Amino acid sequence: MEPIEQKSFVNTAVIIGVIFGVTYSIVNVISLTIGVNSGAVGVGSILFFCFMCCAFAILPGLLANRFYIHEIKTAVEIGKGALIGLTAGLIFGVVFGFFDNVVWRLFGVDTEALTLEYMLLMFENLNIDDPNMRDEMMSSTSGSRTFSLFLNVLVAGLLNVLSGMAGAAIFSKPYEDKEI
Amino acid sequence: MESFNVQGHHKSWFDRNGFPPWLIALVWVVLSFLLFQGIGSVVALLLIFYKEGAVNEQALVQNPEILLIGNSVGQILGLAVATLIIARLSALPFEYRSFLRLEAPKGTLKLTGFSVLLVIVVQPSIWLFSWLNQQFPLPESWIEMESIQLELLETLFMSGIPLWFMIFSIAVVPAVCEEIMFRGYVMRLLEKSSGVILAILLSGLIFGLFHLRITQLIPLSLIGMLLGWVTIKTGSLYPAVIMHFVHNGATVLAVHFYPQLLEVDTTDALPPWWLIIFSFVLTGYFIYLFSRITANQKESGYV
Numbered sequence: 428m429e430p431i432e433q434k435s436f437v438n439t440a441v442i443i444g445v446i447f448g449v450t451y452s453i454v455n456v457i458s459l460t461i462g463v464n465s466g467a468v469g470v471g472s473i474l475f476f477c478f479m480c481c482a483f484a485i486l487p488g489l490l491a492n493r494f495y496i497h498e499i500k501t502a503v504e505i506g507k508g509a510l511i512g513l514t515a516g517l518i519f520g521v522v523f524g525f526f527d528n529v530v531w532r533l534f535g536v537d538t539e540a541l542t543l544e545y546m547l548l549m550f551e552n553l554n555i556d557d558p559n560m561r562d563e564m565m566s567s568t569s570g571s572r573t574f575s576l577f578l579n580v581l582v583a584g585l586l587n588v589l590s591g592m593a594g595a596a597i598f599s600k601p602y603e604d605k606e607i
Numbered sequence: 608m609e610s611f612n613v614q615g616h617h618k619s620w621f622d623r624n625g626f627p628p629w630l631i632a633l634v635w636v637v638l639s640f641l642l643f644q645g646i647g648s649v650v651a652l653l654l655i656f657y658k659e660g661a662v663n664e665q666a667l668v669q670n671p672e673i674l675l676i677g678n679s680v681g682q683i684l685g686l687a688v689a690t691l692i693i694a695r696l697s698a699l700p701f702e703y704r705s706f707l708r709l710e711a712p713k714g715t716l717k718l719t720g721f722s723v724l725l726v727i728v729v730q731p732s733i734w735l736f737s738w739l740n741q742q743f744p745l746p747e748s749w750i751e752m753e754s755i756q757l758e759l760l761e762t763l764f765m766s767g768i769p770l771w772f773m774i775f776s777i778a779v780v781p782a783v784c785e786e787i788m789f790r791g792y793v794m795r796l797l798e799k800s801s802g803v804i805l806a807i808l809l810s811g812l813i814f815g816l817f818h819l820r821i822t823q824l825i826p827l828s829l830i831g832m833l834l835g836w837v838t839i840k841t842g843s844l845y846p847a848v849i850m851h852f853v854h855n856g857a858t859v860l861a862v863h864f865y866p867q868l869l870e871v872d873t874t875d876a877l878p879p880w881w882l883i884i885f886s887f888v889l890t891g892y893f894i895y896l897f898s899r900i901t902a903n904q905k906e907s908g909y910v
Contacts, residue, residue: 504625513630574748581637588634 436495436511443491444518451483451519452526459541462548469552487519488512488587492594502599505592512591513584520583524576620696628697629800632793635693636813639686639788647681671759671766675776687784690792697796707791708844715843718900722837722846725893726854729833731878731886733826738877740825749821756820761869764862773863778856786848789814789831790838807835830854840901 458479462472492508527538621631652662654673659666667674698706789810797806814831815824834847862868
């Protein structure tokens with residue numbers, strides 16, 4: 428049997444990354460659809476989106492550390508926590524990107540068009556009339572899909588390095604006398 | 608928590624906390640890029656606002672010297688100073704300078720002379736790789752981004768900015784700041800993780816990617832690898848700084864005295880074949896000489 432101290436963190440990080448990637452993709456599409464169909468896109472819903480986006484983006488690293496530490500019942504160094512966070516974050520970014528660009532299209536949902544529609548509604552509701560400003564904001568949200576996918580994965584990885592470090596520091600506390 | 612290594616020496620903060628060096632290197636490349644861009648943009652926008660009373664496209668185009676100042680401040684603070692600070696967490700105080708190779712072992716001056724000759728003779732070969740790079744088909748959006756960068760460069764060179772200021776901003780600042788970051792810090796971290804050869808290759812590739820010029824990725828990466836190789840061979844960062852300065856400075860001087868060079872379409876233009884062959888042969892010869900001279904040189908300090 429594999430000694431518990433040498434158990435790899437990869438499984439935990441991958442499972443958490445996949446679960447969060449899929450969940451966030453579903454929540455994202457549902458929120459966009461509700462916003463576009465109801466027309467109620469204002470400051471409140473934008474704040475909700477920002478909060479949801481941040482929460483989903485940092486949770487994989489934090490929770491992957493929590494489950495890994497709980498499983499091995501040993502404290503981990505924050506450097507290892509960063510590595511666990513990076514793995515979970517990269518998987519989260521890739522899975523979210525895959526769902527956003529491939530899976531939803533199979534169901535006839537164009538997430539890019541949905542996002543643009545949502546933004547147009549936001550401009551209308553916030554009375555942003557300046558066409559230049561609107562064009563600039565729209566162009567900043569569109570662009571090469573490959574590049575934006577790469578950016579999503581990179582940002583998710585980096586954010587989860589930080590949340591992974593935090594996770595290792597927080598969840599290692601009860602096991603500090605037993606460190607790898 | 609154990610704070611000593613196997614030889615009984617203290618460990619750096621990153622080592623004590625179990626950070627893999629390659630992870631620090633990759634995260635630091637991205638963070639320092641963001642710092643550099645963020646600081647540079649804020650400084651440039653504030654200066655333009657102070658001078659013009661508003662920030663718009665016209666004000667940006669009319670003040671290329673301010674954009675250069677922003678870029679230089681961004682590099683100095685975001686790349687060099689920030690790297691020098693974060694490197695304190697990777698090395699102990701007594702090994703800090705040798706960790707970053709901020710020292711000049713015996714013979715560095717002579718090797719720096721060789722390095723300068725090397726970077727001069729390699730230019731036609733680099734031109735060939737630049738031409739090769741541009742033969743690859745690229746997405747329209749990347750080509751557009753590239754042409755915007757070239758337009759900005761053209762505006763800079765045509766705007767009558769004093770030569771000393773151009774040399775300082777385009778040759779001195781990047782040579783010092785980028786070398787501290789890439790060859791000083793990032794390559795050393797990659798070396799700890801993956802050994803010397805992979806460190807040279809990876810740090811060169813990251814150097815190429817860092818410039819966000821996809822049509823110049825191959826030549827920039829090769830220059831980065833050459834600078835890395837020279838740094839490893841000499842055990843000092845200074846020859847690479849001088850090489851980088853000569854490379855960038857020569858470009859500034861060439862375009863300053865021959866502005867028609869900006870019009871040359873490098874997609875079609877290639878240097879004469881005899882020059883390319885001459886460059887390859889001389890580069891090979893210099894690399895051989897360099898290797899022979901440095902063969903018995905042992906790097907001191909950081910292990």
